[in-house]
Amino acid sequence: MGQISKVVKVFTRKLFPFILLYGCYLISHGHLSPGGGFQGGVMFGSAIVLLGLVEGTRITERRFKENVLSMIKNIGMLLFILIGFSGIFLGYYFMTDFLPQGAVGSVPSAGLIFFLNIIIGFMVGTGIAVIFYRLVRHKTQ
Amino acid sequence: MKKIIPVFVLIALGVILLSSINFDYGNPGARVSDYYVKHALAQTGALNIITAIYLNYRAFDTLGEATVFFATALGVFMLLRKKEEEGR
Numbered sequence A: 001m002g003q004i005s006k007v008v009k010v011f012t013r014k015l016f017p018f019i020l021l022y023g024c025y026l027i028s029h030g031h032l033s034p035g036g037g038f039q040g041g042v043m044f045g046s047a048i049v050l051l052g053l054v055e056g057t058r059i060t061e062r063r064f065k066e067n068v069l070s071m072i073k074n075i076g077m078l079l080f081i082l083i084g085f086s087g088i089f090l091g092y093y094f095m096t097d098f099l100p101q102g103a104v105g106s107v108p109s110a111g112l113i114f115f116l117n118i119i120i121g122f123m124v125g126t127g128i129a130v131i132f133y134r135l136v137r138h139k140t141q
Numbered sequence B: 001m002k003k004i005i006p007v008f009v010l011i012a013l014g015v016i017l018l019s020s021i022n023f024d025y026g027n028p029g030a031r032v033s034d035y036y037v038k039h040a041l042a043q044t045g046a047l048n049i050i051t052a053i054y055l056n057y058r059a060f061d062t063l064g065e066a067t068v069f070f071a072t073a074l075g076v077f078m079l080l081r082k083k084e085e086e087g088r
Helices: A006-028 A037-055 A057-063 A066-089 A112-140 B004-019 B032-044 B049-057 B059-079
Strands: none
Touching: A006 A037, A006 A112, A037 A057, A037 A112, A057 A112, A066 A112, A066 B059, A112 B049, A112 B059, B032 B049, B049 B059
């Protein structure tokens, strides 16, 4: 494989936190503007994929450990199901929105939608990163 | 001869597509979209009606989607193991 040029490396290092920040924005404003959990999560995942492609997976994995990412994904799935069942425990139907709606247009509003967006975002981002790690390692092994 | 048949197929397809422009599709059966547009903001408090639908009215569907993605990630995670994990 050819050497990756220094321009790409420097720009990736500088851009990486801003890509994560934009992902956070997309997730947290999912109920106000276009975007949402899946899209913001894909942005999280693609930021880690970009870092892994440019810096190499070994260096990336030192900061974003595969086990931790996989654990976040599993906990996210569990939380999603638990939130669904909490509707039943509180006396409503499955997945009922039991939280107050809050002021329309503010960021923590719309009840459960906000939290479900965050959970889906973290799940999708970490899942894509885990899939990327496994595929790359399988190829280079 | 081989080159004429695709041309005829394409022409036939074009005629069918052009003639279907003026089809009368009748009454659409699903009127739930109007309900969502009218009531989504008042019932869920979300400005983005799409999010209101897929995380409030259809949250069970989204749980299924998340499960499919989770199963995919888990499958890749299990199938493509590291060499040192092979024995486990």
